[in-house]
Amino acid sequence: MRIGFIAMSGIRACDAELLQLGLTLPGFVERSKAIASLPSLGLLTLAGMTPKRHDVSYLEVDDIKNLKTLPGGFDLVAISSFSAQIKEGYDLAERYHALGVPVVMGGLHVTVNLQEPGQHGASAVIGEGEIAWPEILADAERGQLKPVYDVRGREFDLADAPMPAYGLLDIKRYNRITVQTSRGCPWRCDFCASSILLTRKYKQKPVAKVLAEIDRIRELWPRPFIEFADDNSFVNRNYWRELLPALKKRRIKWFTETDLSVHEDEELLHLMREAGCAEVLIGFESPLPAGLNGLELRRNFKHDRQHQYRRAIERIQAAGIRVNACFLVGLDGHGPWVFDAVRDFVRETQPFDVQVTVPTPFPGTPFYDRLKREGRLLEDGAWERCTLFDVNFKPRGMSVEQLRTGLRGLVVDLYGEDFTRERREHFKHAGTKRRHAQTGWEFWAASALY
Secondary structure, X not given: OEEEEEEOOOOOOOOHHHHHHXXXXXXXXXXXXXXXXXXXXXXXXXXXXOOOOOEEEEEEHHHOOXXXXXXXXXXXXXXXXXXXHHHHHHHHHHHHHHOOOOEEEEOHHHHHOOOOHHHHOOEEEEOOHHHHHHHHHHHHHHOOOOOEEEOOOOOOOHHHOOOOOHHHOOHHHOOOEEEOOEEOOOOOEOOOOOHHHOOOOOEEOOHHHHHHHHHHHHHHOOOOEEEXXXXXXXXXXXXXXXXXXXXXXXXXXXXXXXXXXXXXXXXXXXXXXXXXXXXXXXXXXXXXXXXXXXXXXXXXXXHHHHHHHHHHHHHHHHOOOEEEEEEEXXXXXXXXXXXXXXXXXXXXXXXXXEEEEOOOOOOOOHHXXXXXXXXXXXOOOOHHHOOOOOOOEOOOOOOHHHHHHHHHHHHHHHHOHHHHHHHHHHHHHHHHHHHHOOOHHHHHHHHOOO
């Protein structure tokens, strides 16, 4: 069979004014380019476990969505999409279905909306795709795809993870490549739409497999930038103490997501920096305790550590690792004061990068279920508004318009040229002081990574 893997990617926003602002703000443009350039690791993984007798192709939706004639000759098309792009994915599925090409769709959105793909001529994969893919291939070869492949309740062992088909990528198109070391997260955040929707366990890929994937990427791109596609990387510190020295030998740069507890481990921070960690993304969510209480359903992790926020940013950046500080404005404990509070916090703490979004009712999350029960959804089923930037619920402490207007103003300030340069200069200055404090060998070891 000839199989086409089509990735839905890119930044989406329905708020035209906010989108237009984003096109001109340096900080916003930089982060948008980084997100938009990420390939679909899920599709590359399925392509990597596809038997060699099949011919596989990897396509980005932006290359084909406006074409009058779709790339043809496929016997099967696999589409993966997030909620914000899912309607574009369904349009594409309908176009291929009209050509008589079987289509299968998966991802987080499809997993919690299993009936939707069938309304657009596609089969649905519910749960972890690696479990269902061999059965899908066998059924497709017989011309008998099932409407739904539901593998919920079964867990894929990351020890069996295939090598993603990185060779399908045109490396020149991407500024970073994704590698996964873990799935799941021990903190069940109210709003979180991540791999926790696919698996109820926190599980890790064997170190040897992670290193093999990085070595394969290095064959294609000698000095790559890796984004670890984990929800919370450093839950198992012993795992990383084994992985980090091996990463150091490979002389790569990398980015990942973590909770703020990483700042408590100076030895780990040192190992991370030596191993090429350029930046960590941390969800602080609120600069003050208001809004944090009850945010995690298993443990009040952020609320109980809010007093550590400033120290965490200081210590991580003092170790030479940039912090991307993420905030949600419009949480239930927030009033209009939150916009100034975020501005003040960022100016005081000077994280290198900032991400500010609104709480988003992604389907399948406790947040979505709660808003629906309380009658606070503005447009139920408006999945195109699941962008992180579009308000689709009624806040408790302010009006919808106050939230929209406040977000726009905050974006202008935080991502503007002056504020962005101020944060970058702060990190650069701290780095100069750090290098002066190092011995000659330590300075060489740190600078060699960059």
